[in-house]
Amino acid sequence: MNMAQDEILIRGGRIIDPASGVDMVGDVLVSGGTIWKVGKKINHSRSAKVYDAGGLVVSPGFVDMHAHLREPGREDEETIESGAKAALKGGFTSIVAMPNTDPPIDSEGMVRLVIEKGEGAGAARVFPMAAITKGLKGESISEMAHLREAGAVAFTDDGNPVSNAGTMRRALEYASMLECPVVSHCEETSLTKGGAMNEGAVSTALGLKGIPSVAEEIIVARDILLSGFTGGRLHIAHMSTKESVDLIRRAKKMGTKVTAEATPHHIALTDELLRSYDTNFKMNPPLRKEDDRMALIEGLRDGTIDCIATDHAPHTEIEKDVAFDDAPFGVTGLETALGVLITFLVEAGHLTLEQMVEKLSLSPSKILGLSSGTLRPGAQADITVFDPHLEWTVSPDDFLSKSRNSPFCGMKLAGHAVLVLVSGRALYESSKERMAPRGNQPA
Amino acid sequence: MLNRKDLLGLEDLTKEEIVTILDTASSFKEVLERPIRKVPALRGKTVVNLFFEPSTRTRISFEMAEKRLSADTISFSQTGSSVSKGETLKDTAKNIEAMEIDAIVIRHSESGAPHFLARNLDSVVINAGDGSHEHPTQGLLDLLTVREKKGNLAGLKMVIIGDIAHSRVARSDIWGFTKLGADVSICGPSTMIPAEVEKFGVRVHTRIEEALEGVDVVNVLRIQLERQGQPLFPSVREYAKLFGIDGEKLKRAKSDCIVMHPGPINRGVEIDNEVADGAHSVILGQVTNGVAVRMAVLYLLVGKSAPFLPLEEGEKDH
Ligand SMILES: [Zn+2]
Numbered sequence: 193m194n195m196a197q198d199e200i201l202i203r204g205g206r207i208i209d210p211a212s213g214v215d216m217v218g219d220v221l222v223s224g225g226t227i228w229k230v231g232k233k234i235n236h237s238r239s240a241k242v243y244d245a246g247g248l249v250v251s252p253g254f255v256d257m258h259a260h261l262r263e264p265g266r267e268d269e270e271t272i273e274s275g276a277k278a279a280l281k282g283g284f285t286s287i288v289a290m291p292n293t294d295p296p297i298d299s300e301g302m303v304r305l306v307i308e309k310g311e312g313a314g315a316a317r318v319f320p321m322a323a324i325t326k327g328l329k330g331e332s333i334s335e336m337a338h339l340r341e342a343g344a345v346a347f348t349d350d351g352n353p354v355s356n357a358g359t360m361r362r363a364l365e366y367a368s369m370l371e372c373p374v375v376s377h378c379e380e381t382s383l384t385k386g387g388a389m390n391e392g393a394v395s396t397a398l399g400l401k402g403i404p405s406v407a408e409e410i411i412v413a414r415d416i417l418l419s420g421f422t423g424g425r426l427h428i429a430h431m432s433t434k435e436s437v438d439l440i441r442r443a444k445k446m447g448t449k450v451t452a453e454a455t456p457h458h459i460a461l462t463d464e465l466l467r468s469y470d471t472n473f474k475m476n477p478p479l480r481k482e483d484d485r486m487a488l489i490e491g492l493r494d495g496t497i498d499c500i501a502t503d504h505a506p507h508t509e510i511e512k513d514v515a516f517d518d519a520p521f522g523v524t525g526l527e528t529a530l531g532v533l534i535t536f537l538v539e540a541g542h543l544t545l546e547q548m549v550e551k552l553s554l555s556p557s558k559i560l561g562l563s564s565g566t567l568r569p570g571a572q573a574d575i576t577v578f579d580p581h582l583e584w585t586v587s588p589d590d591f592l593s594k595s596r597n598s599p600f601c602g603m604k605l606a607g608h609a610v611l612v613l614v615s616g617r618a619l620y621e622s623s624k625e626r627m628a629p630r631g632n633q634p635a
Numbered sequence: 636m637l638n639r640k641d642l643l644g645l646e647d648l649t650k651e652e653i654v655t656i657l658d659t660a661s662s663f664k665e666v667l668e669r670p671i672r673k674v675p676a677l678r679g680k681t682v683v684n685l686f687f688e689p690s691t692r693t694r695i696s697f698e699m700a701e702k703r704l705s706a707d708t709i710s711f712s713q714t715g716s717s718v719s720k721g722e723t724l725k726d727t728a729k730n731i732e733a734m735e736i737d738a739i740v741i742r743h744s745e746s747g748a749p750h751f752l753a754r755n756l757d758s759v760v761i762n763a764g765d766g767s768h769e770h771p772t773q774g775l776l777d778l779l780t781v782r783e784k785k786g787n788l789a790g791l792k793m794v795i796i797g798d799i800a801h802s803r804v805a806r807s808d809i810w811g812f813t814k815l816g817a818d819v820s821i822c823g824p825s826t827m828i829p830a831e832v833e834k835f836g837v838r839v840h841t842r843i844e845e846a847l848e849g850v851d852v853v854n855v856l857r858i859q860l861e862r863q864g865q866p867l868f869p870s871v872r873e874y875a876k877l878f879g880i881d882g883e884k885l886k887r888a889k890s891d892c893i894v895m896h897p898g899p900i901n902r903g904v905e906i907d908n909e910v911a912d913g914a915h916s917v918i919l920g921q922v923t924n925g926v927a928v929r930m931a932v933l934y935l936l937v938g939k940s941a942p943f944l945p946l947e948e949g950e951k952d953h
Contacts, residue, residue: 391830392830393830393832393835396800396829396831396832396834396835397835398768399746399768399769399803400746400747400766400767400768401767402830468750469750469751514724514751515745515748517745517746
C-alpha cells in the first residue's frame with residue numbers, strides 16, 4: 193500500500209479513544225496529517241484511500257516513554273533508525289530514547305542529534321530524554337533548561353540511580369521550573385551490587401546472587417519524599433515490586449506529583465523462568481515473584497501505575513550468549529509489547545482493551561506533555577490499527593530491531609499491529625500473507 | 636543407567652537415579668578392593684577436566700576415577716580472574732567440541748556455567764562445582780558415606796552448619812538428603828542463611844545448641860575466610876565461638892552421630908581438631924567415597940554399555 197498524505201478513511205473498525213471516552217464501531221477520516229472526523233459512518237471524497245478495518249481496533253498511536261536505542265556508541269546493538277522501525281512494527285508511533293548512550297545525551301548537540309536521526313528514520317517519532325546529571329555521573333545536574341529548550345522531554349540517569357539524595361533533590365527542584373518529569377531508576381546499589389536476579393527461593397536454588405526487592409523500594413520511598421518536599425514531578429521507571437506499588441498508591445493519595453510505569457515483561461513473567469539460566473531472562477530490575485506480578489496488574493487496574501513502557505534494551509547475541517553472571521542486563525520489547533499485553537492483561541481478564549490502550553497512548557503522552565494519545569478531531573493523526581486476535585509466534589529472526597534478546601522467543605501471543613499511521617502517513621502495514629487474521633469477529 | 640545426558644545437580648535427579656548412582660558406587664568400591672584396581676569401562680573414551688577454579692582435591696578425585704575406569708584424560712586448569720570469563724568459556728567449549736571428546740568435567744566460579752556448556756555441547760557435562768549453585772558429586776559422596784555408616788537414610792536427622800548462602804555443597808546435600816527421606820536442617824549466622832530456603836523443605840536454626848539436638852549426622856561446611864565483599868560475620872573468633880563444632884557442643888547430638896566436612900578444613904574455626912580427628916569423624920571415608928561416586932557417575936553417563944569387569948592381569952598397563 194502506498195497511501196498518500198492527503199486523505200485516508202479507516203472504515204468499520206472498533207474505535208477506542210480513552211481521551212474522548214469513545215468506544216464504538218465506526219470510521220476515522222484522516223486528512224492533511226490530522227484527524228478530520230470520527231463517526232459511525234463518514235462520507236468521504238472519491239480521492240480518499242479506504243482501509244477496511246472490520247474486526248480491527250483503531251486506537252491512538254502507542255507511545256513508549258522508555259527505549260534504549262544505543263546510538264551513539266553501540267550501533268551494533270541498535271540504531272535510532274532500527275529502533276524507530278521496530279517501534280513502528282510494534283504499533284508505537286512515538287518512542288523516547290534514553291540518554292545512557294556513549295557519549296550520553298547530556299548536551300544540546302546530543303539532543304538535536306537524536307531528534308535529527310529520528311526524523312531521518314521515517315518511522316516512529318523519536319523524542320530524546322536527557323541526562324539528569326552531567327555525564328550520567330550522578331554528581332552535578334545537567335543544563336536542564338537548555339536541554340529542555342533543545343527538545344528533551346524529560347530527564348533521567350536510567351541505567352543508574354541518582355544515588356546522592358542531595359543531587360536528586362536539586363534535580364527535582366530545578367526541573368519543577370521546566371514542567372517536565374524527572375524519571376527515576378530506583379535502585380539502592382549498595383544492596384544490588386553483584387546481583388544477577390531477584391532474591392528469593394529461585395536465586396537460592398540457582399546459587400545466583402540476589403537483587404532484593406527492598407533495594408528498589410528504598411529509592412522509590414526516598415524519591416517520593418523528595419518529590420513531596422520539592423514539588424518536582426517524579427516518574428518512577430520500570431517498577432517491579434509489590435511494595436513499590438503500595439508506596440506509589442499511598443503517595444498519590446497524599447497528592448504527591450508522582451507517576452509510574454511498568455514493563456510488559458514484569459507484567460507477564462516471573463523469576464521462575466530463570467531456572468534454565470537463560471540470559472534472555474536477565475534484566476534490571478529483575479523478574480520478580482508472582483505476588484509482585486499480581487501487584488503490578490492491580491496497580492495498573494486501579495490507576496496507581498499510569499502507563500506501560502517497554503524498557504527496550506537491545507544486546508547482541510554474542511554479549512548474551514555467555515554464562516549468566518557475565519551477561520548484560522536487559523531485554524528487547526518494542527515488537528512484542530502489544531502481543532504480550534493483550535495476551536497477559538486483556539485475554540487474561542485483568543484489563544479491558546480500552547484500559548490497555550490508555551496505558552499505551554494517552555497516559556504516556558500526558559506524562560511527557562506530548563500532543564499525541566488521542567483521536568479527537570484536530571489532533572495529529574498518529575494512529576495504530578491492530579488485530580487483537582491475530583495469533584503469532586515470537587520469532588526473533590523477524591525482528592526489525594538489530595538485537596534478538598527477547599524473553600518471549602518462541603511464545604505464542606495474540607494481538608499485532610496491522611496498520612500504523614504517523615502524521616497521517618501509513619508507515620507500516622503488515623503483509624497479510626505472513627500474518628493472516630484469525631477471524632473477522634469484532635473484538 | 637541414567638536417562639540423561641549430563642549431571643548438573645541433584646535438584647533435578649529423581650530418588651531412583653540417586654539410588655542407582657549410589658549402588659553403582661558401592662559396587663565399584665568392591666571392585667577396587669581387588670588387587671588390580673582398574674576396570675576397562677571407559678577404555679577408548681576421552682574425558683576433559685576443566686577447572687576454572689582451583690580445587691586440588693576434587694580434580695585429583697575425578698582424575699583418579701577416570702584412570703581407574705581406563706579413560707584417556709586431559710586436565711586443564713585456568714585460575715585467576717580474566718576480564719571476559721564468559722567468552723573464555725564459550726571459546727573453550729567450541730575448541731573442545733572440535734576435538735571430539737566424550738565428556739567434560741567442569742568446575743567454575745559461576746553458577747550455571749556447566750548448564751551453559753551442556754546447552755552448547757553434545758558431550759556429557761559433569762558439574763564438579765559451579766559457583767554457589769551445586770556440587771553434585773560431593774552431595775553423592777556425602778550420601779554414600781552416610782548410607783554406609785547408617786544404612787537407610789529415611790528418617791535420619793541431619794544438620795548442615797555454616798555459610799549455607801554461598802555453599803554449593805549445602806544445596807546438593809539438601810536436595811539429595813531430603814529426596815532420600817532424611818530430615819534436614821541448616822544452621823549458621825542469619826547473614827549466611829539464603830532467602831526462602833525453608834521452601835526446600837529444611838528447618839532453619841541460628842542457635843547451634845538447638846540445631847545439634849539429637850541429630851545423627853553433622854555436616855560442617857568450610858568457612859570461606861577469603862570471601863570478598865561485605866563480611867557476613869564480625870570476626871572469625873566470634874564465628875568459632877558461636878558455630879565452631881567442638882566436643883562440648885557435639886554432646887547434644889546422638890552418641891553415635893557422624894561428623895562430615897567437605898574439606899579443606901580450617902581447624903579451630905568451623906571445627907576443632909578433637910572433633911575432626913575424633914571417633915565421630917568420617918572425613919577420610921568421604922574422600923575414598925568421592926572416587927567411587929565419581930567412577931559411578933562417569934560410568935553411568937559415559938560408559939553406558941561397557942563391561943563392568945576388572946581388567947585381566949596382563950592389561951594393567953594400558
Ligand atoms: Zn532503568
